[in-house]
Amino acid sequence: MTDTAQPIWIDPTDCHYPEHPAREAPTNRHLPHQVTWDETRQFRPRMHPVGRLRYYHKWPGHGARLWSRVRYWPTRRRVLNVRGEYNPKTMRREKTIVDKRPIWWALAFVALLLAPLFAPAGAWNTVMSAAAVFAIYSAVNLCWMLIIGTAGIFSLATYAVVGAAAYGTTYLAIRLGLPWWMLPLLGSLIGLAFGMVIALPAMRLDGFYYALLTLGVVELCRVYVVQSREFGSATGGLYGAPSYLPAGLAQSHRLLLGYYAALALMVLALVIYRFIDGKRLGRVLRMAPEKREAFAQACGVDYIRARIQVFLISSTALGFIGGFYATHFGGASPNLFSFDTLLLSLAMLVIGGIGRAEGAVAGTAIVVFIDRILIDLGPLRFILIGAIMLAVVLFLRDGLFGIKQQFRTWRDKKKSERRATRSEKGGEMLPEEATETEDKDQIFFRRFDKMQRDFLKRLVSDAVIEEHRMRPLGQHSEPLERLLIYFRRQGQVDKYAIMVIEEFKAYRIVALSGHRGTAPRVVEDRLYGTPDEAYHALFLRRVQDLLES
Amino acid sequence: MNWGFILSNAITLACVYGTLAIGISLTWSSLGLVNMAYGFIFAFAGYGAWLASALIGPYPAMVMAAGILTGALGGLIVCLLAFIPIHDKPNFPIRALIATLAISLIGNQTLLWYFGPRSKSLPRLFGSWSIDVAGVVLTSDKLGASLSAIVLLTLILLWMRSSRRGLEIRAMMMNPHAASIVGIGVRHTGLYVMALTGSLAGLASVLLAQTYYVAPFSGITPMVKGLSIALLGGLGSVPGAVLGAIILGFNEALTSTLLGGQYVLITQFLLIILVLLVRPRGIAGLLDKAREA
Numbered sequence: 001m002t003d004t005a006q007p008i009w010i011d012p013t014d015c016h017y018p019e020h021p022a023r024e025a026p027t028n029r030h031l032p033h034q035v036t037w038d039e040t041r042q043f044r045p046r047m048h049p050v051g052r053l054r055y056y057h058k059w060p061g062h063g064a065r066l067w068s069r070v071r072y073w074p075t076r077r078r079v080l081n082v083r084g085e086y087n088p089k090t091m092r093r094e095k096t097i098v099d100k101r102p103i104w105w106a107l108a109f110v111a112l113l114l115a116p117l118f119a120p121a122g123a124w125n126t127v128m129s130a131a132a133v134f135a136i137y138s139a140v141n142l143c144w145m146l147i148i149g150t151a152g153i154f155s156l157a158t159y160a161v162v163g164a165a166a167y168g169t170t171y172l173a174i175r176l177g178l179p180w181w182m183l184p185l186l187g188s189l190i191g192l193a194f195g196m197v198i199a200l201p202a203m204r205l206d207g208f209y210y211a212l213l214t215l216g217v218v219e220l221c222r223v224y225v226v227q228s229r230e231f232g233s234a235t236g237g238l239y240g241a242p243s244y245l246p247a248g249l250a251q252s253h254r255l256l257l258g259y260y261a262a263l264a265l266m267v268l269a270l271v272i273y274r275f276i277d278g279k280r281l282g283r284v285l286r287m288a289p290e291k292r293e294a295f296a297q298a299c300g301v302d303y304i305r306a307r308i309q310v311f312l313i314s315s316t317a318l319g320f321i322g323g324f325y326a327t328h329f330g331g332a333s334p335n336l337f338s339f340d341t342l343l344l345s346l347a348m349l350v351i352g353g354i355g356r357a358e359g360a361v362a363g364t365a366i367v368v369f370i371d372r373i374l375i376d377l378g379p380l381r382f383i384l385i386g387a388i389m390l391a392v393v394l395f396l397r398d399g400l401f402g403i404k405q406q407f408r409t410w411r412d413k414k415k416s417e418r419r420a421t422r423s424e425k426g427g428e429m430l431p432e433e434a435t436e437t438e439d440k441d442q443i444f445f446r447r448f449d450k451m452q453r454d455f456l457k458r459l460v461s462d463a464v465i466e467e468h469r470m471r472p473l474g475q476h477s478e479p480l481e482r483l484l485i486y487f488r489r490q491g492q493v494d495k496y497a498i499m500v501i502e503e504f505k506a507y508r509i510v511a512l513s514g515h516r517g518t519a520p521r522v523v524e525d526r527l528y529g530t531p532d533e534a535y536h537a538l539f540l541r542r543v544q545d546l547l548e549s
Numbered sequence: 550m551n552w553g554f555i556l557s558n559a560i561t562l563a564c565v566y567g568t569l570a571i572g573i574s575l576t577w578s579s580l581g582l583v584n585m586a587y588g589f590i591f592a593f594a595g596y597g598a599w600l601a602s603a604l605i606g607p608y609p610a611m612v613m614a615a616g617i618l619t620g621a622l623g624g625l626i627v628c629l630l631a632f633i634p635i636h637d638k639p640n641f642p643i644r645a646l647i648a649t650l651a652i653s654l655i656g657n658q659t660l661l662w663y664f665g666p667r668s669k670s671l672p673r674l675f676g677s678w679s680i681d682v683a684g685v686v687l688t689s690d691k692l693g694a695s696l697s698a699i700v701l702l703t704l705i706l707l708w709m710r711s712s713r714r715g716l717e718i719r720a721m722m723m724n725p726h727a728a729s730i731v732g733i734g735v736r737h738t739g740l741y742v743m744a745l746t747g748s749l750a751g752l753a754s755v756l757l758a759q760t761y762y763v764a765p766f767s768g769i770t771p772m773v774k775g776l777s778i779a780l781l782g783g784l785g786s787v788p789g790a791v792l793g794a795i796i797l798g799f800n801e802a803l804t805s806t807l808l809g810g811q812y813v814l815i816t817q818f819l820l821i822i823l824v825l826l827v828r829p830r831g832i833a834g835l836l837d838k839a840r841e842a
Contacts, residue, residue: 154643201822204829207642208583208784212776213821219773220814227811339769343654350647379662386655393648394634 030479036455061093128255130372135262138364139269143314149355151310157214165322166332170241180242184323191319222337239331347389353399472535507534553685561691563798564698569775570790572746578785579721585649588768589656594620594751595763607672620751621744628743661765668762690759783834
């Protein structure tokens, strides 16, 4: 609605005389103050949808029972991290589950236990053997995650340890006729010995040098096994290890038993992971992440010792898994040492997120599903796995389980960007000043004042100045009146005033000091002959200050 | 026991693997990236050369050029996928390592899917003659491979010493941060480096295919050998890579003569571990602080 006609001023005092028609006069055009308000409040920058704030479900309170908590037995950690507090609005007891991961863990474990019930009958064999492979591989990956994530040693020789233990135990079992339960124990001995050998260079080397060296060790094992006659170069693997499955068992029961045994192995690996990563060794190593080793050492953390300890413990566990592998599959094949196995297991770790147990398990589940169940795809499934791995590396910071944290970081960035867009200064406080100011009324007053000045600046026009020059005192149009009201209620400090030097002859503009006993400051040398001239000069000076602010 | 034969064999392999090692070293020192997709580039270039020889004709120069150009293309692919998007993100070295491993997985499986598992053989580039030097029979492929590797490597090193691009690359090797401050674009130079090292892989691939075959997974073993040579010589040092190639070549020759072929890798790794225990950065490696970005 654009109004081109000159606005009409209606005398407000005419309401006292309703019998007359109201007195009207044409007046200057002026802007309603609502315009500036709306423009300032308008949000200009384009924002992205960044999701809601963190939401916690509030459970009803339970008084004294909050303080008797269930704990994991050997640790002092609570089963669920529950925070109890009073709601300040309703003054009611409330409890908040701070970390719901234990619930998800328990549900996932129940799902794994019940999984055979839901396996499709048509593909029972495929699915159940894939499930057993998943459990064994996730046990291996958990131990590897300890080495890579917790200890920070980028070792690629995991499968060298597993394979050496599997080959060694199979060989010894065939030679000596050992029972099946000896194999994992023997395997852990072999793993410990092997771990000691490859931990030796880990004390001196770091990062890539160690990664490349261990890659070479894997290749060395593969070539040795493929060429060596007693390790089955002719049959493509060494088979004939004793199995833990009873001889007279039906095929489907064998698979079921194998699956549960492998699941037990995985739970064992999870326990080891938790007991290393979550306790003293893990704390010590988290103190010394990459590039801060010197600092950690200066603080008295013997991180090399801790790393080697973790490395040896996980090598022992890997050897145990190797022995289990031999009894589970009845032997070992050179496939364990191949570059592709290494790549696929690295994909498992990376997809789930390096440095977290649930990442290792979930990544293994994804990769094993693509690799073993979607077998009809042929080489395409490796391409699929590689593409997922590449996408995770390029776009995610911490694998699939880091997405939530990454999203929150991004949202915080967006929020701070939004706050920064409000920081154009013009009397208003910048955000960092505003956070440091005790009196929050100050912040709102400064913001209001800035808006008011923005509005008043646009009221200044030649017509208004001319009007003031004609009649400094008396009745004014609305814009002029608004300007004068604003000028009048300025603070005392540096407020302009007119000093009478000689009545009706000489007037001068001064600025009040605002402090008792301090004389006003002379603003300019000019003397004005009449009060009206002085009024107008002062007005012009105020207008100039307003426009400059 | 034919010493001359084994020695000439080892020298040929040392030349070829040295080429790979120099490529790996250059990538590491200038970009801070351990290129695990090098085996894939190797196989990719071999297939490029094979396609050129099958589709156009067995002209030696063209086959070699095709191999080198496909290798450069492979290097550019790796650079575009694994260096440019993540080189300024946190935790770059590990992420780049994993990204190149992923590229290697995808690439090798694509080659397997497209060309099938059967290996191909390239035409003989250097003819089939042999000469007898002081009782040692040098066949054409070995002599040609070593000579062309040495000649092309010398050309590339001269180019690195004398040209403007080479100067940029060497500046990146010394200090990438300072290089970017004085106006040497990290991404721009990264493309040149990866094309150069990719073409080195292509060269090695064509030369090695004279003795072996081109297969989807033929790049893994040469890559591991190249990596271990680079490791022995010190990542990031060209003379170190040459020295490492010579040492490991002679180790291979001596071991296979004295102990037997299956002990080659064992002695090789024992040697590498011994050297690394004494000098953790290899024989001529850069110091710790020199390469941090």
